[in-house]
Amino acid sequence: MATGLSIRPAVPTDYDAIAGVVDDWWGRPVLQAIPRLFLDHFASTSLVAEHHGQLAGFLIGFFAPAESLCAYIHFVGVHPNHRGTGLARELYGRFGAAARAHGRTMIRAITSPGNVGSVAFHRALGFVVDGPIADYNGPGRDMITFELRLTE
Numbered sequence: 034m035a036t037g038l039s040i041r042p043a044v045p046t047d048y049d050a051i052a053g054v055v056d057d058w059w060g061r062p063v064l065q066a067i068p069r070l071f072l073d074h075f076a077s078t079s080l081v082a083e084h085h086g087q088l089a090g091f092l093i094g095f096f097a098p099a100e101s102l103c104a105y106i107h108f109v110g111v112h113p114n115h116r117g118t119g120l121a122r123e124l125y126g127r128f129g130a131a132a133r134a135h136g137r138t139m140i141r142a143i144t145s146p147g148n149v150g151s152v153a154f155h156r157a158l159g160f161v162v163d164g165p166i167a168d169y170n171g172p173g174r175d176m177i178t179f180e181l182r183l184t185e
């Protein structure tokens with residue numbers, strides 16, 4: 034990880050900083066997929082990376098209440114200036130370690146078929162990639178799924 038970067042558990046008040054950058058970081062409108070509830074209710078399992086106090090990256094994830102072996106990552110984002118430095122890999126590693134410590138044996142995530150960067154990133158981390166799965170999120174909303182088995 035680059036010098037000056039630190040990673041900490043998220044807190045609900047991180048929401049405004051995250052909401053303020055996601056459309057820019059993704060290069061398209063995605064904020065509607067990240068309502069405040071994710072920070073209000075899943076901050077303790079989510080992570081924030083800062084570079085000299087400025088938001089450099091984040092991971093929003095949770096340990097699935099209805100699937101006792103599964104942890105789920107809803108969104109991960111890294112500031113364009115910090116991409117390619119291993120920051121997202123580090124965020125996934127820390128989330129995975131916490132999930133394993135809580136008895137979870139797999140991480141799942143999804144992305145839209147157009148997000149080739151997300152597919153390449155998850156492949157690089159060893160996720161099994163499946164899809165596009167037709168109508169996954171309702172009519173006409175195909176999605177790609179990712180699954181990673183967590184090792185001891």
Ligand SMILES: CC(C)(COP(=O)(O)OP(=O)(O)OC[C@H]1O[C@@H](n2cnc3c(N)ncnc32)[C@H](O)[C@@H]1OP(=O)(O)O)[C@@H](O)C(=O)NCCC(=O)NCCS
Nearest residue numbers: 108109110111116117118119120121122150151153154157
């Ligand atoms: C996808 C994203 C989170 C990756 O963050 P990052 O910090 O640059 O990723 P890392 O540096 O940790 O890369 C880890 C591995 O993934 C690979 N990777 C990451 N992004 C990639 C891309 N766009 N294309 C190809 N490979 C990529 C890296 O080469 C690296 O592989 P290696 O370790 O074998 O060399 C970042 O590009 C981003 O924020 N994109 C916009 C938001 C988004 O699409 N998020 C994912 C969907 S929720």
